[in-house]
Amino acid sequence: MIVVLRESADATDRDRVRALLESRGASFRPLEAGGRGLFVLEGEVSADLSRTLATLPGVDGVLPLRQGFVLASRRYHPEGTVVEAGPARIGGPSLVLAAGPCAVEDREGLEAAAEAVRKAGGSLLRGGSFKPRTSPYAFQGLGEEGLRIHRETADRFGLAMVSEVLDRADLPLVSSYADVLQVGSRNMQNFPLLKALGKVSRPVILKRGLAATREEFLLAAEYILEAGNPRVILCERGVRSFDPSLRNSLDLGSVVLLKEMTHLPVLVDPSHASGDRRLVVPLARAAVAAGADGLLVEVHPHPERALSDGPQALLPADLMALSRDLEVLAPVAGRTFRRAP
Ligand code: PEP
Ligand code: MN
Numbered sequence: 001m002i003v004v005l006r007e008s009a010d011a012t013d014r015d016r017v018r019a020l021l022e023s024r025g026a027s028f029r030p031l032e033a034g035g036r037g038l039f040v041l042e043g044e045v046s047a048d049l050s051r052t053l054a055t056l057p058g059v060d061g062v063l064p065l066r067q068g069f070v071l072a073s074r075r076y077h078p079e080g081t082v083v084e085a086g087p088a089r090i091g092g093p094s095l096v097l098a099a100g101p102c103a104v105e106d107r108e109g110l111e112a113a114a115e116a117v118r119k120a121g122g123s124l125l126r127g128g129s130f131k132p133r134t135s136p137y138a139f140q141g142l143g144e145e146g147l148r149i150h151r152e153t154a155d156r157f158g159l160a161m162v163s164e165v166l167d168r169a170d171l172p173l174v175s176s177y178a179d180v181l182q183v184g185s186r187n188m189q190n191f192p193l194l195k196a197l198g199k200v201s202r203p204v205i206l207k208r209g210l211a212a213t214r215e216e217f218l219l220a221a222e223y224i225l226e227a228g229n230p231r232v233i234l235c236e237r238g239v240r241s242f243d244p245s246l247r248n249s250l251d252l253g254s255v256v257l258l259k260e261m262t263h264l265p266v267l268v269d270p271s272h273a274s275g276d277r278r279l280v281v282p283l284a285r286a287a288v289a290a291g292a293d294g295l296l297v298e299v300h301p302h303p304e305r306a307l308s309d310g311p312q313a314l315l316p317a318d319l320m321a322l323s324r325d326l327e328v329l330a331p332v333a334g335r336t337f338r339r340a341p
Contacts, residue, residue, distance in 0.1 A: 001045045002068040005037040006060045013058025069218035071225035077263045083231045085180045085203045086160025088123035091265030095337040096294030098124035102309035104146035112301035114157040116316030120323035121339035125159040130166040132186045139307040147177040168196045188220050198227020207235045233265045238273030247275025255290045271298040271312045281322045
C-alpha cells in the first residue's frame with residue numbers, strides 16, 4: 001500500500017502519519033516522489049488502518065501497490081506531459097508521426113523510408129537494429145552497423161531516431177546513437193531494463209505488453225519515472241486475443257482510458273496491432289479519433305523483400321495517403337498536423 005501525501009502537507013502532517021504507522025507496528029519506507037511525500041508499506045495492511053490513514057490531514061490518498069503508479073498518474077499531475085524528441089513534441093497539440101521499417105536492413109531501403117516519412121510530415125524515424133524475434137533463426141537486426149546507418153539517415157532527413165533496446169547491456173551503445181529508446185512489448189516487464197532506462201537522458205517509448213493490463217503497463221512506466229527519467233511515452237500496439245485472424249487486437253478503449261489515467265503521452269502502433277497492411281490506415285485514423293497523441297507506423301519501400309514484418313508495412317504511397325487523412329482528421333480531434341511543405 002502507498003500513502004500519498006498532498007503537495008501542501010507539512011512536517012506535522014508527515015509526523016502524524018509516521019506516528020500512526022509506528023504505533024500500529026507497520027514497516028514502511030518514506031519516499032519523496034514528484035514533490036510529494038509517500039509512505040510505502042510492503043506488507044498487508046488492515047482495512048481499518050487504511051481507512052484511518054486516508055482521513056488524516058495532509059493525506060491525499062491510499063493506494064494498493066498494484067495501483068501505485070503515483071508518478072504516472074494524472075490524479076497527482078493533472079497537466080499533460082509533453083516529451084520533446086528531436087523536432088517532435090509528443091503530447092502537445094500537434095499529432096506526431098513516427099514511422100520507418102520494422103528493422104534497419106540496408107542504407108538504401110532506410111533512406112527510401114526516411115524520405116517517405118519526411119514527405120508525410122513525420123518527425124521520427126523508427127527501425128530496430130536489435131530485434132526481438134520469436135524464432136532464434138529469424139533476422140536479429142544489424143546491431144551497431146544498423147545504428148550507424150540509422151543515425152546518418154535520420155540526420156540527413158532531419159528526423160529523430162527511434163531504436164529498440166533489448167537488453168540492459170546494450171543500453172550504453174543504443175543510447176549513444178538513438179534520440180529515443182523503444183522498449184518492445186516483450187520487454188515491458190523487464191524490470192532491470194526499466195530501472196536502467198530511468199538513469200538515461202533519452203525519452204523512452206514503452207510499448208504495452210502482449211497481455212498486460214493497463215495497471216501493469218502504468219506500473220512499468222512508473223519504474224522508469226521512479227528511477228529518474230520523466231520522459232516516458234506510452235504506446236498501445238494491440239493485445240493478444242482469442243481470434244488468430246489478426247496478429248493482435250487494437251485496444252482503442254485503452255487509449256481513452258490511459259489519457260484519463262495518466263499525464264504521459266500515448267502513441268498508437270496500428271502496424272503490430274493488426275499485422276496486415278490493409279488495416280493500418282483505418283486503425284490509425286481510429287486511433288487519432290480516440291485521442292492518441294500520435295502514431296508509430298511501419299513503412300518499407302519493398303515490403304515483399306522485408307526481413308521482418310513485411311505484410312504489415314505500408315508502402316511510401318500509403319504513408320502519404322495516411323498523412324493526408326491526418327491533416328483532415330487532426331482538427332476534428334482538436335489537434336494539428338502539417339505535412340512537409
Ligand atoms: C517493433 O516495433 O518492431 C516491435 C517489435 O514491436 P512490439 O514490441 O510491439 O512487438
Ligand atoms: Mn515490427
